[in-house]
Amino acid sequence: MNGILKIANSMKQGKACRLAAGAAILTVALAGLAEPAAAGGEVNLYSYRQEFLIRPMLDKFTGETGIRVNIQFVKGGILKRMQEEGEAGIADLVLTADIATLSQHVEADTFQPVTSPVLEANIPARYRDPEGLWFGLTTRARVIVYSKERVNPAEIKTYEDLTDPKWAGQVCTRSSGHVYMKSLLASIIVAKGEEIAQGWAKGVKDNLARKPQGNDRAQVKAIWQGECDIALINTYYIGAMQFNEAEPEQKEWAAAIGVIFPNRDDRGTHVNISGGGVAKYASNRDNAVRLLEFLSDDWAQEYYAASNFEYPVKSGVKWHPAVESWGRFHADETPLAEIAKQVPLAIKLYDRAGYR
Ligand SMILES: [Fe+2]
Incomplete structure (x- = not known):
């Protein structure tokens, strides 16, 4: 060190x-x-x-x-x-x-x-x-994390895969009102257009295991507890949990999950700054x-x-x-200024999808 x-x-x-x-x-x-x-x-x-x-x-x-x-x-x-x-x-x-x-x-x-x-x-x-x-x-990258016990990571390659009905009742996220969720949907609007982005918001919402709640770490805890199997979090929380001496239980939460850097083979993983x-x-x-x-x-x-x-x-x-x-990955190269411009639309799309 x-x-x-x-x-x-x-x-x-x-x-x-x-x-x-x-x-x-x-x-x-x-x-x-x-x-x-x-x-x-x-x-x-x-x-x-x-x-x-x-x-x-x-x-x-x-x-x-x-x-x-x-x-x-x-x-x-x-x-x-x-x-x-x-x-x-x-x-x-x-x-x-x-x-x-x-x-x-x-x-x-x-x-x-x-x-x-x-x-x-x-x-x-x-x-x-x-x-x-x-x-x-x-x-920081916004990644998909999954239960190492209950999910085969080969079945999830992209953010879009989270809308597959086979994951119904298994996905957890924080509230769509949080900036991290808004920026992610804004990146999908830029990459795929409004219609597909709207379908993504609706599809993920339909697969939710519970009402959106808690921060990013709370999603990992929910996987550890068996309440959900798949979640979206920012990468640095994994490190923050792995090295948490003040609350060592968080090391167990982190040990329960694997990390997927989505969209490796196309536009790349969404990153924020x-x-x-x-x-x-x-x-x-x-x-x-x-x-x-x-x-x-x-x-x-x-x-x-x-x-x-x-x-x-x-x-x-x-x-x-x-x-x-956690591995090297391919980051989405869309200028963040372009993504930021779509945040107001992202808020509307979540709203229309009834994603709280
Ligand atoms: Fe954060």
Whole structure:
């Protein structure tokens, strides 16, 4: 295990108490913004990503550049706050965990375009906005998981296979109202058109074992309990369960499932990103761009991806051994900006299908 992974794993063990201190972080962060600026200046970060995932990278950035990073971790509410603050806002950079959230910021006009040869070299075009309004920093795949006891994985090759009536009463998912489910259906709209996407929503809904509920881990638990046989989850949850020292039962849940990377032989598996955008009214714009560039480069890419069992966006960067163990796969190459545009239609299709 290399140094980066050691730090990542030790951070995981401290996660519970850090989460417990979440409310405190929020309050202290505001106070932190009042401190005098360091020699290299500062950058104010609004983050949807949990501080334990990013703090060590920010410290290294400060060590290398002298630029102090003031962070506010706010799980929800960043967009609203930026809209309210407008020009008076202090945010320079926003870090989020999903393309749908980045798109909401674009629609609300809270980001500004950035041109950077470093970002363009490090991040494949499909994982960044054509106008430079947002940049992907890590990716995760939305995969099919199945009961190793009760399902023959050779029978499922694609997302479309989940609509086969032979799986009636066996499929579990979280609510269609969640961004992960919306982005997945949006990717099917782009690949196959509205009609087929509508049929997919209806077909999966008809095969559900229970009313959509719980988060991604809850679907795996339901497979372990025998309530369902097949589910849709993001890859990093597998690692989060496999290494969960705080709740070791989750290791058993993870051991009950196998992983299928769907649509290997055609368009590829749907992937989503975590990423960031520079705030429209950033007063430390150049420092924000430097931080984004740092996060897109080799050291931070390996660290950032490993800390949450995700994939680096930069090619050639090493994967966490657990992530590597699930296998290499073919990712859907559709630009995420195209997929994001279909999210509103995806919401309508789920609604028409009666998929809650
Ligand atoms: Fe997640």
